[in-house]
Amino acid sequence: QEDILNLLKKLFDNKSTESIEKLAEIVSSSTDLVLTEQCKQSFEQIPHDISIDLSTIGIWIDPVDGTQQYINGTDGIIDSRTGIMQDGLPTALVLIGCFDRTDGHAIVGLVYWGTALLNAKYNNLDNVYKRNENNSQRVLLHGSIDLNTFTNILDDWRKIEVAACGNKLLSIGLKQANIYLATKSAAFNWDLCAAHAIIQSANGQILDLS
Template identity: 30%
Template structure:
């Protein structure tokens, strides 16, 4: 079954904005947020953190997206994958599958069982989950005139990337480059569509619910992009310019290996910001030239959406390990980079539940081929 890419992009944009609304509604009431937090256990725990939290906000956003897309594109729900299980355990120890029901009242009743019989909170969340949300995609959507094979599509959702920043609720302060090292501004709702046959990302929608604040009221910002064969369109109103290769702006995790950080600091400007999704989005926005991670601590739901936008912008995401393939001849990346893009359709079957979908060989996200060449040269530095 063929579907217009325009229709799918608009549906993803609307779903992401509803997810952003849910995140803002929950964050606006600190007592409610405290009720919703529970610690991940066992195989669902991200080994990088001493405490890794799962919130009802994550699950509710994920299931709302699944519901809304399935309503418009029947059958796609089976191929929607998310970071979170939809199982939530209430204070009585009861395990409940969170999903969007046929109407607002039924959804409120289900959520009430999660929220320890707090019907006022459940009703508020159910109202937002069933709300009709329409968001303007902007004029660039008219440039997307291709169709997609619905049966070939898969979707990766990261409902609230940077959950720790979301829970802490701090307001970050941008530096002179426009980067926010931590805080609510690093939170992103990520929706990425990929081809099940090739594994390549096709459409990405990245929605930051918390960008600017007026008192306790937050407004957000959305970006989208599509990379379908010769159709490469993205919502940013400008083309990226090439930065000085001797002063490449690179983002890294604070937990990055010391030798890797030292190697890149020799020829690059290195910054640390929270959240894999936000780091990737900063490369999308031109706030950084690249994001380098040598470890296996990002996942397919982190990368799929911003990766699609990068491909639309003539950038991309490859594994950190594959940098070695270009060491002898950095200029060869022009021809080979497309064959090295990370893909999203196969799991690491020998990993634990949380590790099955991780990027085992690290990642390098780059804004352009010139940026990738500079990363290769920096990585060779001794």
């Protein structure tokens, strides 16, 4: 654990010592994952005859989505009107995504979870968040973007600056917003894979409009 701690301190230039120490503790821990009963029950909706060829599966893991926001120790303030966490992340959000190495398609995402196989689209989003009638016409943007750029685009929509790629995509999956608009290349495969599978499991999609 001490070696991991020293490495993280160098990597993040000794910012937010408390966050770094907690992250080092988690990374070096060998504690088994314990699922809640609600989570276990949610998996029961997947038919037992669904199978995946493990020989073609690849895995992307993003151990800390919104790394900078977490390490800087931001408060992770949740907007009471939207349920969206805009000001950084108070905890490390771990994204685990499985994809088909033959075609690159995301098929399983674990944060919340979803399967996006052609014959098996299931998730536990309804167990996590209930959409209300006021969630329509919201578009999520990068936290560093100039909102004035979008003055004449979707002018009757509410535009919200949100941190962390995985956090934004999960807000879409949870139906807290309708669109996440990325105007620059700011995400890697490990940022996208898990949330992409979850969004597809709810019949959503990530599109390249360039």
